Amino acid sequence: MKRFLATAGCAAALSLASLGLASAAPPPALAPLPSADIAYSKFVLANGLTLIVHEDHKAPIVAVNIWYHTGSKNEPPGRTGFAHLFEHLMFGGSANYPQVWFKAMERVGGTDINGTTYYDRTNFFETVPTAALDMTLWLESDRMGHLLDKFDEKVLTTQRGVVENEKRQDENQPYAISDDVITRSVWPAGHPYSHTVIGEMQDLDAAAVKDVKDWFSKYYGPTNAVIVLAGDITPEEAKAKVEKYFGEIPPGPPVVHQKVWIAKRTGSQVASVRDRVPLARLYKIWNTPEVGSADDDYLVLLSDVLVGDKTSRLYKRMVYADQTATDVSATVDEREIASLFDVEMTAKPGVSLETLDKAFREELARLLRDGPTAEEVERVKTARVSGIIQGLQRVGGFGGKSDLLASGYTLEGSPDAFKTRLARIEAATPADLKAAGQRWLSDGDFTLQVTPFPDYQASDKPADRSALPAPAAIKAPKFVKFERATLSNGLKLIVAERHDNPSISLHLVADAGYASDQGGKAGAAGLTMRLMPDGTDRLDALQISARLSELGASLSASAGRDTSEIDLSALSARLDPALDLFADVLLRPAFREADIEREKALQIAQIQQDKDDPVQMTLRVLPPLVYGPGHAYAAPLDGLGDEASVTALTREDLVRDYQTWLRPNAATLIVVGDTTLAEIRPKLEARLAAWKPAPVPAKNIAPVSPPAEPRVFLMDKPGALQSVILAAIPAPPRNDPDHQAIKVMNTALGGAFNSRLNMNLREDKHWAYGAGSFDVDARGPGLFIAYAPVETDKTAESFAEVRRELAGIVGERPVTQAETDFAHASMVNALAGEWETNAAVAGSLDAIATYGLADDYFDTLPARIEAITPADAEKAAKRVVQPDRMTWIIAGDRKAIEPGLKALGLKVQVLDADGKPIP
Structure with a gap:
């Protein structure tokens, strides 16, 4: 992360x-902000599936973004966490492709591959080369229409274990307890938002195959979904392809969607909780209107006035002037039927939360009494509009064109809802923001020291599901x-x-x-x-x-x-x-x-x-x-x-x-x-011109050798729910001729979802939410790191498994031809969408400048990757992965994990948080 x-x-x-910049004259008038638009076509298939298409031929890629209008707010009591569980089940394979989803996506060079669940929606998205679109739509439609055909207890057990490890990993982070406390405190019992998205462990443990099948059948039909295709495709092509793969799927039952339920509170409530964190933090929460409402947009701007840039009121007061806080934030957690206005303030060491609370109340009272200034409003309006416009460089991913179209349609009923927001933002006045603040932030604060459908029909022309469609020839990427x-x-x-x-x-x-x-x-x-x-x-x-x-x-x-x-x-x-x-x-x-x-x-x-x-x-x-x-x-x-x-x-x-x-x-x-x-x-x-040249000193970035034998260090984190295992060794510099061979090897070992480490500890053992390996680039010796955050009671066993995988790739289980072929495809095909944004292009040019790479480095990169053989990957592995000379660090509850590590015959040295030995 x-x-x-x-x-x-x-x-x-x-x-x-x-x-x-003349000191006396005022700055010249600024050019007006550019307008923002996303041209789209909208279709509704016979089975009720909504298709939205945006045509953009800048790069040979298409973003695929499917939103299901269901989230944790649809979960009944005793079934919390089902929406999030199903997000993971959707990645575990479907009837006609009973394999991990990421395997197919990574092979064709998919990027921005993910799925997310929130209170109101579950979405799945990926950006793929145009030539792989048929394959991707086949896969997406197979899990929409055929996920349950071969669903069984084994699949449920695997993904439930993954979700439970994600829950443990999240709860192992500082301040994690705040989400649960706030959720239970600001929503009344029975409100759709009154439990967290990830759910309760006992509900996940109790989930049966029938429960899961019933949930899917109810919420994952075409009538409850929208698919957005944005990129290198025409509306006509998109409609034909989506009808081909999705048209056969039955509509699904009508779904009841809760309308606005803001649950505005009165008075002030306070809760306090202790957690293992280094600094105290203050949360202030108000219940506010739903996304898409005028007051929601005004409150978003008002949150920026409070904390948007360094001139914003809370930052200027607390971080800059008083220096009582290390950081402050103000956001609106926007949701479909109600939102939350959330302010967070982290106290500087030695500063009481009462001090922060007093300063905050003074600033909020002043803002609600006088309203923001015209200059403040113009700044926050410009920042919001500029952010949206620059996000339109991308067709996929968070904030990209497909994301805006899908979210607008799902949550606000219109693909171009963002245009309504932009128009409202541009027209907003200080009086609008002041009035909205007075309506919603004057009372009801919580302080912490959560229609019938038409008759649709399925197509009588089912897609061929005997085999996954092979992608067409993917265009060679061009830098x-x-x-x-x-x-x-x-x-x-x-x-x-x-x-x-x-x-x-x-x-x-x-x-x-x-x-x-x-x-x-x-x-x-x-x-x-x-x-x-x-x-x-x-x-x-x-x-x-x-x-x-x-x-x-x-x-x-x-x-x-x-x-x-x-x-x-x-x-x-x-x-x-x-x-x-x-x-x-x-x-x-x-x-x-x-x-x-x-x-x-x-x-x-x-x-x-x-x-x-x-x-x-x-x-x-x-x-x-x-x-x-x-x-x-x-x-x-x-x-x-x-x-x-x-x-x-x-x-x-x-x-x-x-x-x-x-x-x-x-x-x-x-x-x-x-x-x-x-x-x-x-x-x-x-x-x-006034920036003058001068020599700069040399830095000691000489090669270093790993230790003659493995070293194991332990860092104590009492009460930790997970242990973090790291194994590291010096690696060649970034400009080393074997760099891409090392990447191919690492793709097999821990650099992809279906890599050995991740499939072992996540998918097979269910001991980790994710495990893998990566290299840290450098002009001098880099770092190669394998990692695994695992359940505390499986620390020793996980250590042994990581060590076994490291030993295997340089010993009895070298990189195979199949793994090499997969790495070729994944690494080369991903380049098609690698340079979509200005920042991404600048990053690659940075690599050329920083590491002395040839100007045609990225032009020749595909051919160089595809020339790497299993023997090259094996050589790279032996050069980098040396299990008997690695440095291991494990962070976890010492009392719980040290005995098991010593039982493996390990000589463990305990370190404090500064890396100094503890006897």
């Missing part, structure tokens, strides 16, 4: 005029064409034109990253970057945040392992003022002491939270154990450093970090989107 400063020299050399240039200061420039969406992404990648902390103070690189958008010589953090909101742009800065990055996403109509701000942030950061102290406190708070999270705590201590002292990569994988190192950081340290590492001659600026090299180059020359 990644900010900057300026030197006095840079600041002096760069005038406001050179940035195009974007790009141009290179170098600015006068040595900054390398890469520009890729894409004119299908009125947006532009800038991605600056500099040779710095966490590795540059070597020899300095751990956590400095990340803190330096996080401070970048916090202030320049002429703007503070709040002014920068406000300007971004006005522009409908986003800007972030982060540090990774080898590089530090600044990302700007902007609308092409407002590129010039966005570039002005980008240059100001890059060249004139202020490093104000107040900003430094605030960000240090937030970084320390994040470290404390990571040390309490069972996965993050292992990833923090892993690199020092693998790389050893003195290596540039021997720092926590989150790059945050430790409490002592961050506390000791001074302004001088951060200025030195910026002056040393952020240099144009050691950086590349990648531009992707609605522009050209001829247009963007002079704009950048004018704004970045």
Whole structure:
């Protein structure tokens, strides 16, 4: 389940005029926001199935998105969790394809493959190469119409085990208890939303085959579903294909859909609960109107006024000014028959929840009394509209075109409901937001210290289900064409034109990253970057945040392992003022002491939270154990450093970090989107000329050897419901010639859903919600990691199984031809949808720049992958997977798991949360 400063020299050399930002004159009027639309065709089959089609031939892919109008709110008492259970059952195979769904999808290079369940709907979606659409529709229709034909107790037991492990995994996370407490507290007994989506363990245990069959038969018919096809297809082609595969399926019974039931409360209720978390958190909840209502849209905007950017009221008060909270959020949990207005505030160490509550009540009372300002409303409106428009780069996935069409139809009765929302947002006034807030947020708060159908008929032309349709020849993926240039200061420039969406992404990648902390103070690189958008010589953090909101742009800065990055996403109509701000942030950061102290406190708070999270705590201590002292990569994988190192950081340290590492001659600026090299180059020359080159130091990223024998470390997390098992070893750098062979090998071992580790521990044993392996790319030695979050009482057995799988792939069970063929298909076919968004293209160009890959690397990648043989994969496995030389870390309840580990003959060393040995 990644900010900057300026030197006095840079600041002096760069005038406001050179940035195009005169100090006296007001900024020029902004170009209007572009309009948003998704053209679609709608059909209703004879059996009642609704089909919505959007034609988009930008890439040879089609997004398939099916929404069933059923979720946890349809579950009767004693049957909670059924909707979510069925989401998993739908992935377990159907009558004519009794195999795991992901196997077929990954082979053809499907992306955005998932299913989700919420209170009102269950959806399944994938984006596939156009040539694989028939196969995908056959599979989707087979599980809609034929899931129960061969359904039995074994299938139920397998997927019930997966769901129960997901429940344990979720409940093992900090603050997990809040969902259950809030759900039971804010909804009256009997309300459809009065239990959680994942349900109760006893209900899942009691589920019988008949119960499950009855549930499916009632809710998963064509009349209760909508299918959206978006992408490289015409409406006529889509209708013919959907009728072919879905037309034979009987309509299903009428389904009763609960109408609006807001359950507005009066008075104030308070509940408190204790949990194993590092920081106290305050929740404030109100019951509010359903999605699609005018007040819902106004409340969404009002939530952004409270917490949208750094100028928002709660962030500015609690995080920036008072510095009493480490983070705050305000959202509207939008649902079909009622919603929840949710504010969350996490206290800074030593700050009481009463302090947060008092500040929150003051800010809310002021907002409800006076309303938001016109400037606030314009900022939040622009941010919302811009977010929707930029999401339309994609045909699939969350927020993509198919998702908007399906959700609008299912929950609001119209595929283009998003247009109603956009129009309402654009027309919203401060008075609208104030009135909605007064109606719904003045009372009823909960504080925590949840029609008859027409007669349809099935088609008499059933689809051939004797075999899964083979996909047609999938088009060879093509990487974007790009141009290179170098600015006068040595900054390398890469520009890729894409004119299908009125947006532009800038991605600056500099040779710095966490590795540059070597020899300095751990956590400095990340803190330096996080401070970048916090202030320049002429703007503070709040002014920068406000300007971004006005522009409908986003800007972030982060540090990774080898590089530090600044990302700007902007609308092409407002590129010039966005570039002005980008240059100001890059060249004139202020490093104000107040900003430094605030960000240090937030970084320390994040470290404390990571040390309490069972996965993050292992990833923090892993690199020092693998790389050893003195290596540039021997720092926590989150790059945050430790409490002592961050506390000791001074302004001088951060200025030195910026002056040393952020240099144009050691950086590349990648531009992707609605522009050209001829247009963007002079704009950048004018704004970045004052950024001066200088040498940057070398980093110790030399190769390292694994230990001579395996090491096993244990981190105690008392009361943990699961144990997290990690096994790690140094791996070759990203530009190694065997990189793709390692990827092929890893696809078989743990990199795909149907990989050995996942099928063993999830599908066969039911001990884990998911298990797998992956490699961490680096300029120097990378990391290869196998992982398995497992049931506490199966920790030792799971350790043995992971070790057995690692040994098998380099021993008696090398990668087979079938696994190699699957990896070829999965890796190559996935490239068809790999570069759908500007950010995705920029990411691949980043890899070319960062790791020194050839300019034609992605053009030749398919052929190179397909040339990899089982022998190549076996060689790669033996090079990387060395079970007898790996470093193991297990996080869990020591009292419960240590005896079993020692019974395996393991010599276990216990570590504290900082990775220091405990006797």
